[in-house]
Amino acid sequence: MGQRTVNLDDLSIFLARLTSLLLRSSGEGAYVIERAVSTSAQAFGCRVSLVLVPEAAVLIVTAADGSTRTVSAHGFPEIIRLDRVAALKLFLADVKAGNLALGEADRRLARIEAAPAPYPWWLKFLGVLLFSLGFAPLVQPTWYEITTTAVLGAVAAALVVAAIHVPRLSKILPLVVSTVVSVVTIELFTGDPAHGGPVLLMLPALFYFIPGDYLSASTTELAVGLVTTGAIRLVYATFLLVQLYLGVLLGILVTGTSPHTLFDTAASADLPRWAMFLGGIVFTAGTILAFAIPYRFFWILLVLVYVTFGVQSLFTKMILETGGTFVAAVVLGAAANLLDRIPAGPPRLILILPGFFTLTVGSLGMRGLTTLAGGYVIEGFQDLQKMVTIVTALSIGLVVGIALTHARATTGPIAPTPPITSEGV
Structure with a gap:
């Protein structure tokens, strides 16, 4: 997976939106969010640390040159729109594989957020x-x-x-x-x-x-x-x-x-x-x-x-x-x-x-x-x-x-790897 140079402000906004959507889809537990967000940041050549509670997160995004940005995300947890969870799996796989530029990834994430419910x-x-x-x-x-x-x-x-x-x-x-x-x-x-x-x-x-x-x-x-x-x-x-x-x-x-x-x-x-x-x-x-x-x-x-x-x-x-x-x-x-x-x-x-x-x-x-x-x-x-x-x-x-059944080669956030939380800050 090749790393790409991106604008840190744009990446921070993208990761905040991704985190917000993941928070709203966190019926399985918040522990899956850290891996998904960290993997996405790494795909664009940066690192991220998270402070998590069930309905909010603070992200500290760090670029390769050491510069940082701090952003927050909010999302009330629910499981009533699991079509978004299905779409996020494919989306995160493409981001991890380096198939999406940041602008394209941001637009695709926006489409997932704005998609109407699949059933009337x-x-x-x-x-x-x-x-x-x-x-x-x-x-x-x-x-x-x-x-x-x-x-x-x-x-x-x-x-x-x-x-x-x-x-x-x-x-x-x-x-x-x-x-x-x-x-x-x-x-x-x-x-x-x-x-x-x-x-x-x-x-x-x-x-x-x-x-x-x-x-x-x-x-x-x-x-x-x-x-x-x-x-x-x-x-x-x-x-x-x-x-x-x-x-x-x-x-x-x-x-x-x-x-x-x-x-x-x-x-x-x-x-x-x-x-x-x-x-x-x-x-x-x-x-x-x-x-x-x-x-x-x-x-x-x-x-x-x-x-x-x-x-x-x-x-x-x-x-x-x-x-x-x-x-x-x-x-x-x-x-x-x-x-x-x-x-x-x-x-x-x-x-x-x-x-x-x-x-x-x-x-x-x-x-x-x-x-x-x-x-x-x-x-x-x-x-x-x-x-x-x-x-x-x-x-x-x-x-x-x-x-x-844990394996490193997975299509999404699998292992319950604990993120940085308020207990460790």
Whole structure:
């Protein structure tokens, strides 16, 4: 890779824009940003140091002659536009290979930033609905759960689409959705205890908002030594869980229902095996549409969903749920890391996401909070303890899987190499 002489001011602006976009796409964790930005700076003959927090960064760019520039970048982390993550993988590979001049690279980055969402609003609506329906059999394998989720998922999807056009709504969307879903569930679907507890009926429709990805990313960042970024992301994930929890409680208050109804009672399974198998297809299709993933990645993601679920189910029977989750995470992390090396294939975050969701991490947190609110202290703390254990097992499993398959010749930022953070400054 040949180094090129560029204007340091122009390069600093370019790297700040790149960092901002990477921050907005950092659902896998902030540790991937340092390698991507450093590699890009090296491609243009410079070095860069970063001070990172989840939503901002300070870059110190140093040229070969020792001159420096300091710039800042901001970007709120999210995973709702993964088409940009896919485009960034190819873009970063071209920058690293020296195929782009700085001006051309800057224009191409601008096109990635300005690109419209790949799917119209009605497909976004369908995606959130299918995402919920595909997850429903994993909560309760009953026809009633699926029927209930069809209604509640449509309500949640409508609010998600509305928030696209009403930015203020997006700030409190988890609270609004959980309140509405709670009211509808209690008023329409909780007459017969044999159908399961209200929280189990609500969960599939709320799963899109449960911050399992943030919980896992924060734990991963803590595991690789990024204490500041991991702690901040953990606090934010907890804040999102509390919004969902408060929304469920508001629904209880509005309907005048006793909090004791929040205790989880599971219904007897009545779904055939073919419906469970079909759920994986529905779930993957929903993930594609809900998170703006290019549809050409559907089949590879579907295979990873089935592999992850199969490994978790097999090893859960052998070494219980925590062990099964850990082994499934190792397999998922290793498979995603290896498949990420395919130049035209999906990046690792997209490969991990659907399989990760099948491990149902964040739902345990809300179940624990709502069970506590219902007055069932022991059961609530058991759910919360289970959440912490499984989140840790999942995060460490992903790190182990990635480490076992790590290679220097990769198509993007792979290894969790810690950047310079505020702890080391």
